[in-house]
Amino acid sequence: MALEIRIDRDTCMGSGNCSFWAPHTFDLDEDGVAVVIDPAGDPEDKIILAAQGCPTQAIRVLRDGEPVA
Template sequence: MDIAIDKDVCIGAGQCALAAPRVFTQDDDGYSELLPGREDGGGDPMVREAARACPVSAITVSDD
């Protein structure tokens, strides 16, 4: 699984971190980022839900 966060689109709503807290967090400025070592989603089934929850569609998830 490949996860991409478009930092130019992200508004820092935090829905991704709420939906999949083992994969996403927010940086010091409040914008979405992946937790270290979770670049592939870590097998978390909530990654796709986190992408769907993003109000500005800043997260894309694709299969390798």
């Protein structure tokens, strides 16, 4: 089952770290805020790294409702 990815758009500071680590999963929208473009766009370890690397901890990753990052 695919990961569930949540981005707190109020907390995101638009650093772009997530789209660097997992470029097929995250992107920045026209407001410079991160969005999920495909929750299965990159390997899970890359998505988790991206979430852990967010400087404002704006990304939550869940599997079966349980947080994994």
